[in-house]
Amino acid sequence: MLNLPKKVTIIEVGPRDGLQNEKLFVPTVIKKQFISRLRNAGLQEMELTSFVSPKWVPQMSDAAEIVTDCLDADARNIVLAPNRRGVDRVYSTDCQAVAVFVGVSNSFNLKNINKTTKDSMTELVPIISELKEKNYFVRACISTAFYCPYEGKINESDTIKLCQEFVDAGVDELSVADTIGMAAPDECFALFSQLKSLFPHTLLTAHFHDTRKLALANIFASLQAGIDRFDTSAGGLGGCPFAPGASGNVATEDVVYMLERMGIDTGVDLNKLIDAIEVVRPHLSRQIESGYYRLHAQTV
Template sequence: MLNLPKKVTIIEVGPRDGLQNEKLFVPTEIKKQFISKLKKAGLKEMELTSFVSPKWVPQMADAAEITADCLDADSLNIVLAPNRNGINRVYAANCHAVAVFVGVSNSFNLKNINKSTQDSMAELKPIIHELKEKNYFVRACISTAFYCPYEGKIAETETLRLCREFVEAGVDELSVADTIGMAAPNEAYSLFSTLTEQFTDILLTAHFHDTRKLGLANIFASLQAGISRFDTSAGGLGGCPFAPGASGNTATEDVVYMLERMGIDTGIDLDKLMEAIEVVRPHLSREIDSGYYRLHTKS
């Protein structure tokens, strides 16, 4: 007997994680239209942008304007902030949901934000406490939870240890990521089964990249493990500047199609989702290659 939920929550990460590695700068007005169309398609939780240094991630240089113009009372609008400078910029905005991130792998963390995992956590814990005192929603993104491009396989115990640190620090959500798309379904099932057993009072979200075309298989395995929240990206956009070889996130449209075919409600309108993708597609340096998109555009 399959263990399937009646409803799944999709967290759309296309505007942030999806575009951060895009070679061409996507015009700010196009990003706003993209976000607006995604919300009209029924996506109620979304990573809007990232308050990172434009020197390192030029695509996010318009974060303040995106945040100012794209907030709404009916959605969970999340912005990513990697450090104190980013958090201070969040405070200057009117957004009350923040994502912080740390890699389980020290090597990845050093390449990404020039800090070890331990040093990153030492900096973040008082920030998380401060955010919670101000009634912010805090999402912790756990990078390289399965494999690292520099260190190889990550021990499940190490990922669980970092997740526990974040939970004890008071975050509201853990987004646990297969950053380079190397996890196999049995590994996804193992980790997420343990997470659902150990952390019963926190939102648990699975985040898979589709580098080796295992994204949907890993999502299915995670469903069996009791997960009902998934990060996905419209058009399969994405990649990581600090994870060589990482391709895009699992495509929102492919995930929605699979889930709806299985009788699982997502609340997302696929036709309207395609309209959102068409807004951003002409401004990308790559083709949209998700299965649902290819079939939809041929029909």
């Protein structure tokens, strides 16, 4: 008998992770409309933007304005802040949820933020403690949890060790990512089963990229392991500038369709979700290729 939850929480990462790698700058007003319509579709947890250097990620140069205008008191508004400078910028806003990130792979971490994994954790642990003292929700994004574009297969024990360090530091959530979309369903089931057993009091979220079209299969395997939280991106937008070959995140609309067909409540209205994608689509440098979008969008 299948082990399926009655309800799944979708964390929409389109406005941040989805847009960060877009070649064309998406106008700030369009980003705001995109966020508003995603909320209207029922998505209550969302990565809005990131406080990173505009020099390295120009798409996020309007982060302060996005945060000022797009916070919703009834939703979890998450802002990525990778270091002390980013967290200090969060303190100047009313945002109460912060995401930090570290790669299990040293090579990926050095390419991404010019620090080893160990050095990143040395910097982040006191920051996380400070955030928790100030009653912030803290989400830890674990990159390259399965495979790395530079180092290949990641040892499961290394991923678990890093997750343990974050849990010991006091984070509320672990978002564990198949950054380059190489994980197979059996690997996902094995890792998430262990994490679920080891960290029963921490929110566990699975984050899949659909590079090899395995994301939906990996979500299904993760459901069997007891995971009921998934990062997804409307339109399948995304990709990482420091992970060569990585395609977009798994499409929110495809995930919602699959889950709802299995009788799992997501709280997301698919028609309104398509409306949200239509707002941003004309400003993208690539086509929307998700299966549900291609079949149901009014204009493709």
